[in-house]
Structure formats: structure tokens, C-alpha cells
Amino acid sequence: MDDEIPKIAIAIDDLTVAYNYKPVLWDIDLQIPEGVLMAIVGPNGAGKSTLLKSILDIIKPLAGSVTVYGKPYKKQRDLVAYVPQKGSVDWDFPTTALDVVMMGTYGSLGWIKRPGQKEKKLALEALEKVGMLPFQNRQISQLSGGQQQRIFLARALVQNAAIYFMDEPFQGVDATTEKAIIQILKELRKAGKTVIVVHHDLQTVPEYFDWVTFLNVKKIATGPVAQIFNDDNLTKTYGINYKTSITEGKL
């Protein structure tokens, strides 16, 4: 990949978002190359989730534009899949695991058309990939946090997108699920997909990801983990001195 210039999957230009005049994201310029597994890190309130949501047009930015493979995001929706934060929905909703995963097929179905056997097969395959096939008929509130996260992941996998955005997929999951999820993310990268993950655990950044963006309202830095995941950038992002075990010995 070093020899050729990598294609840019996502290009963000001058993105600014504010809630009630308070800037949440300030003038973000970001280019994400195709095929990276990228972490977005930053302290609480740094605008990480907001960045994903404004890229995906869930939140209207004050200014700025987002292009996906050179075209506006709105024209490229079918290339992009989103895994929201687990806590953003009510898991007591009356539906089953399979039903939630089936929702991943609704985009390609379009308005009104109902899912059929083909869609069910795709959903079952995705459930299999995340190891949740035995739980397909479970009511979703009867799943553990880790299992719910896997269901969300499976729903995105069904979309068979080129780019995946995930909002804290490791939050509140057990070690087994974390391993299973990172395995799937690495497989996605191997298949040439671009995966962008809002991530909290700095310890695992070098192990899991090959690309990283430091964010704290402004973009602090972005690039390969091996080059830019260092004390300097951590300190700039988190505001305190990060001479800690996080980077020592691992880089």
C-alpha cells in the first residue's frame, strides 16, 4: 500500500457542528484512505459520536461537506453501513434478534416492499458470522449486552457495505465478544473494506487498529498508528501528560 497512492474512501471538508451556538466540532478536515481500520479517539464530549452522525447526515452540520469516493454522501448511502451506540435504542422493543438483523436489508429493499426468503437468508448468514445463530428467535431484551452488540454488528454486515462506521462497539461487552468483534473487523479490512470505529480504550489502539484520528472538537492528528500514536498527540488531545504505560513498550 505504501507504493501506490491509496484511494480516499471518505473526505471531510471544513465540517463544523454546533448545538445551540456551542461548537461541538470545529472545522474538521479529514481524509480516510480506503482499506484502513481506523480508531477515532478523544475525551468525553470531544465530538466523536457527533462526527459519525454528521458524516451520516443524522445531524445537520453548520458547514462543511462529506464525500464518499468522490461523490456526496447522500448519493452513496448504499456504500455505507452504521453501527450506532448500543444504548441509543430501547432493547425492550417487541422484536427478535433475527428481525433486527433483517433491518439491514431494508435499505436495498426500498419503500413498502417486504423482506422475503432472500433477505432472511442474508440475515441468517450475518447472524452466523457473529456467532448468534442459536439466538435468532430471542426477544432482544433477553440478550446480554455483548449479544446485543453482536446483533447490531450483524445488522450492518447484512448491508455488505464498503465503509463501516461503528460507535463504540466495545462498550460494555465481555472479553469474548470483544475478541469476536475485533476478529470480524479485521476480516472486513482484509476484504478491502474501510472501517471507522469510535474507540475509548487507548490501551488496545495499537493492537486493534492501523489508523487513528485524534479528536477534541478540532482534529488533532490523523494517520497510521505506528507513526502518530504517541505521547505528544495523546497529551494534545487529552490535555494531560500521557507519559504512561499506554505507549511505552508498545511502540
Added chain:
Amino acid sequence: MIKEYLDLLMVDYTLQIITLGTAVLGAVCGMLGSFAVLRKQSLLGDAISHASLPGIAIVFLVLGVKNNNGLLLGALLSGLIAAIFIKGIISKTHLKSDTALGIVLSTFFGFGMLLLTYIQKLPNANQSGLEKYLFGQAATLLASDVWLMSTIATIALLVVLLFWKEFKMVLFDADYTKTLGFNVKFIDTLITSFIVIAIVMGLQTVGVVLMSAMLLAPAAAARQWTNSLAKMVLLAGLFGAVSGVLGTAVSASANNLSTGPVIVLIATLFVVFSFVFSPIRGLLFKQIKLWKNRNDLKLMKTLSFMYDIVKTHENISHPHKIQMLNNFQGYTRKSLKRLQAEDLILLNKSNWSLTEKGFLVAKNLYSQEL
């Protein structure tokens, strides 16, 4: 009394009309109420129904006559304006939705009451009876009203069937729906509009004050019995219809009982019954399960105590005296018998011994690998 009522129903055309009307109303409200409950907009219905009162009063002031359809159109407009106000306040200010709902509800309702009292002082013979929209009066339902209700009900049903997939996805995860390219605002508006229409439909029968219960009670009851959205919507429709029919029956059998409140009370009975007796989520079964778990835990404690005695012996099925358990508090004859019934121990007169199965269960009791 039931027979008397049924005889009456056979011959009384008005009663037939009212029964049909309340049944249709209950079914539609139950169905659409499910969406309101799952959208966490239970209070929106209450705000909108209260907010429809000024619409009724203004239309009466303009027309000067009590034209039912005209008044309901006024109610519809006023309710929709309230809904827009609520959404506007939530998105444009720092106020949370409960505050926005409270403000709009009381302002609109207060204004409506003001107009109502003003109207009552007018020298106009027509004004009496306008207050029936406060608590509803099912007896005023005409065949044409029921026709209109049935038409609206059919349209609502068709829309729900048509957009089932979209409704379900927006209710569960609106942000995700947006990323798939669906127009969430349109789906949302469609759901809210139908909820407003259902409310307005019920004003004549149940009235602005109690209308939201018609919407919420059947849905809340239905949620207790199923974990499937389709079944919940169907059940809520059924509960609503049954509440309507039973409520009409009760108020027709007993003199001078207002139909609207009776329907609402019966719908509430469904809620109470469902909250207590539903096998999946009911309080009773939860309690029974808790007791059972506690009992099982006690048995396992006894078993683990036995295991501690047994594991010091070579032969695990070596019998021990029951008296040995005496200094341990957690056992009774009954619990020993239950352990035996589950094939975990063997009892022989005053002796007990662990079975192979009992030994294994006790050994793995505290390991989480099961």
C-alpha cells in the same frame, strides 16, 4: 342481565350503532396507540387531545351551529397545531419534551375552557351540549359518524400494513433508518398524523380529557402478553374493541352511566389484569419465579453441604445419617424429598447418600461454565 342486554342489542338500532362505533374506535385507538407507546410519545396523545378543545370552540363561534364534522375538523387542526408547537419547542429550545408537552397541554386546554365558558354566556340556544366534548357522549353517535369512523379505520389499517416495515424500523431505531436512505420525517409525520386523527375520532365518544387513556391503555396491556410487534398491535386493537363493546354494554344496562368513562375504566382493567397475570412480564409470575429461584438456591445450599461431607470419602455413594445435617440450618424433610425427586440424592430410612448426578451437580455448582 347479560341476556337482557343482548335482547336489547337485537332490537335497539341506536345501541347497535353505538356498540359498532365504540368497537371501531377502540380497535383503531389500540392499534395506533401501540405506536405512540413504543415511540415513547404516550403523553403526546394526552397533550393533543386536550389541545383540540379550542379548535372545537372556535369552529362553533365561527359557524354558530353544532355541526359535528365541522367541530371535529376544528379539533383536528387545533391538535395538529399543538403537535407542531410541541415538536418546535423541543427542537428549538433547551426545554425537555415533558415540559413542552405540559406547556402546550395546559395553554391550549385553558384557552379552550375559556372559550367554552364564554360561549355558554352567549344568547344563543345552540350552545348547550358543547361541553359533551369534555367527557364525550356516545349516545350522540349517528350511523353517519360510525361510517366515517370505519372509513378512517380502514385507511389507517391500510397505511399501517403498507408501511409496516418502515414504521417498525423508525420506532426501533430512527437514526439507523435515516442512514438507509428513508425519509424518517415523513414516516414520523405519518405516525403522528394518524394518532391525531384517532384522537379526534374519539372526542365525541370519550372526550378530550379521557381520550389518551383510550390510546394508551390497550397498548400497554397488549405489550405484557407478547414480544412481537405484530401481535402487540393486533392484541391492542382487540383489547380496545372489547373495551368499547363492554363499556357500551355496561353503560346501557346501568342507567345514567356515561359511556366514555366506563370504556376507559374497562380498558384500565385490562391493563391491571395484564400487569399482574401476564406469563412473560406479569408481576405475579415474576414473584413466583423469584420464590422458586430462592427455593432452588436453598436446595443447592443443602446439596453443597452434603458434597462437603461426601468428598472426604472414597466412595461417593457411601450413606450418611440424616442427623448429620442437623447442625446445618437449610434443610427440611421436604427439601430432602425434593432433592431425591430430582435424582440428586438417595434416601434410605435415616440415611442419605449422594447419587452420581448429585455429586457432579454439587461439584459444578459454583463454576460458571454451565
